Amino acid sequence: MPxxxxxxxxAPAEARKVHAALTRSxxxxxxxxxxxxxxxxxxxxxxxxxxxxxxxxxxxxxxLAVLIIxxxxxxxxxFKRRDVVPGPLDVIGQVGILWGEGKLQEAVWTSLxxxxxxxxxxxxxxxxxxxxxxxxxxxxxxxxxxxxGLQVLPSVAWVPAxxxxxxxxxxxxxxxxxxxxxxxxxxxxxxxxxxxxxQYRSVGKVLGASRLQLALQIILPAALPGYLGGLKQGWxxxxxxxxxxxxxxxxxxxxxxxGSMLDQGRVLSDMTIVMSAILLILAVGILIELLVxxxxxxxxxxxxxxxxxxxx
Amino acid sequence: MPVVLEHLGKRFGAGAxxxxxxxxxxxxGEFVALLGASGCGKSTLLNIMAGLEAPTSGALEVPSDGAAxxxxxxxxxPWLTARENIELxxxxxxxxxxxxxxxxxxxxxxxxxxxxxxxxxHELSGGMRQRVSLARSLAQDxxxxxxxxxxxxxxAITRDLLHDELERIWKETGRTxxxxxxxxxxxxxxxxxxxxxxxxxxxxxxxxxxxxxxRTDAGLAGxxxxxxxxRLREEIRRHAK
Numbered sequence: 109m110p111x112x113x114x115x116x117x118x119a120p121a122e123a124r125k126v127h128a129a130l131t132r133s134x135x136x137x138x139x140x141x142x143x144x145x146x147x148x149x150x151x152x153x154x155x156x157x158x159x160x161x162x163x164x165x166x167x168x169x170x171x172l173a174v175l176i177i178x179x180x181x182x183x184x185x186x187f188k189r190r191d192v193v194p195g196p197l198d199v200i201g202q203v204g205i206l207w208g209e210g211k212l213q214e215a216v217w218t219s220l221x222x223x224x225x226x227x228x229x230x231x232x233x234x235x236x237x238x239x240x241x242x243x244x245x246x247x248x249x250x251x252x253x254x255x256x257g258l259q260v261l262p263s264v265a266w267v268p269a270x271x272x273x274x275x276x277x278x279x280x281x282x283x284x285x286x287x288x289x290x291x292x293x294x295x296x297x298x299x300x301x302x303x304x305x306x307q308y309r310s311v312g313k314v315l316g317a318s319r320l321q322l323a324l325q326i327i328l329p330a331a332l333p334g335y336l337g338g339l340k341q342g343w344x345x346x347x348x349x350x351x352x353x354x355x356x357x358x359x360x361x362x363x364x365x366x367g368s369m370l371d372q373g374r375v376l377s378d379m380t381i382v383m384s385a386i387l388l389i390l391a392v393g394i395l396i397e398l399l400v401x402x403x404x405x406x407x408x409x410x411x412x413x414x415x416x417x418x419x420x
Numbered sequence: 421m422p423v424v425l426e427h428l429g430k431r432f433g434a435g436a437x438x439x440x441x442x443x444x445x446x447x448x449g450e451f452v453a454l455l456g457a458s459g460c461g462k463s464t465l466l467n468i469m470a471g472l473e474a475p476t477s478g479a480l481e482v483p484s485d486g487a488a489x490x491x492x493x494x495x496x497x498p499w500l501t502a503r504e505n506i507e508l509x510x511x512x513x514x515x516x517x518x519x520x521x522x523x524x525x526x527x528x529x530x531x532x533x534x535x536x537x538x539x540x541x542h543e544l545s546g547g548m549r550q551r552v553s554l555a556r557s558l559a560q561d562x563x564x565x566x567x568x569x570x571x572x573x574x575x576a577i578t579r580d581l582l583h584d585e586l587e588r589i590w591k592e593t594g595r596t597x598x599x600x601x602x603x604x605x606x607x608x609x610x611x612x613x614x615x616x617x618x619x620x621x622x623x624x625x626x627x628x629x630x631x632x633x634x635r636t637d638a639g640l641a642g643x644x645x646x647x648x649x650x651r652l653r654e655e656i657r658r659h660a661k
Binding site: 130131132137140141143144145147148151152307308310311312313314315316317321325326329330332411412413 | 470472486487488489491493495497498499500508509511512513532533536540541542543544545546547548551556560577578581584585587588605608609634635636637638641642645
């Protein structure tokens, strides 16, 4: 056992300085602790203060204001009839009327609820499937092309089939949402797993992780940035598919969603309702991104030190 | 004897053998430096000892509980703090939750990083990351510790300090260490024994004992470094034709 404590300080200081790489270079435990502490503080960045960056809020608001002014300007020039191209004020008025009738709240709530529930169920289904596909090579080779293909197939294509199978019911809407979201989430997770440095697996093996532990404790967290990208896309696809389903499948036991509102505007030839519905669909999309995905993503990237130098 | 290598050979596919007839015995608590030029199969040999790869011929005897491993880059998980990285190693070993916290704290203290436990890998300097990585490999609590050029990417000042640090920890913990390096000075500085591996195929061609006098007498250490360097260069020159 190498437990002999040698009086290290005996070596002449001069020689120790010159040949630091060849012999002991510190004079003992306390000296070493002090040297390391000094080096650590020299080599670490000081903590930067986080401040509210007003340009993040003011620039998008300014961009929005410019767009609305341009819109109003175009309408006031009078190239088109007002009932074909309504101005921002007309649309705001219509939104006010819809709010007063309670239709707006009903439509947003119905759609949002369906979108979120459908998306969450998709996540629960897609995550284990994606993890298994990413980890088991024969399965991936067999089903990989199919999953990629499904991602390209517009999920609206499923609407006629769903109506024939489930009738005009909520099941139709959910089915279309699943077919939109699940392939995206699976693909995101697989590409996240593909980008994991191979060394993480070696470390996991050396640390004695079982196959399941490797998947849950190392592969899944390591793949999180890619997985989150898949979730974002999955949400976008759920929301789009939902709108498409609501526009096409109207009536029956299906409630009144934003897509239904859009279709109603078309039936009534009321362009202000159509524009209101489009803007509401857009607004919900932007709000979900700003309030849910952006903070989660930012936190994830910051904790891993991946945010420095980005334009986010 | 925790590690015995007998006529060990390794080839990938139908290519030339990477390792051929490697023989070595490493004693309990010994610090062995495995030295060789690039492409001599040092890392492959270490991977075989760690059980990450299988040899194609020969036999090896390693402790039944396996080995701890330290990589060239720290290979810390970026989504965990320094402490959580160490705790994960303990968790995968089956250590209970409350014990994990205490043990991780002790290990951080051992590598003089008691105050940096809550930092994430990207907030640490290269030397600090390697110390966390060392603490993590100690958390595995295996008698045998395999190290694959762990200090190669560090600056010279940090490396000198970590040599002292590793020597101290080796003495405190009584581990058996196999340390792979292509740096002759590093091998002489750390190893009790230096094994020189030839290149293509890798084979142990020569070994030197490094005594305690070499640790403190820079002249002696310099002499030995020169001798080993000369022999290493002979080995490299063979490949000039």
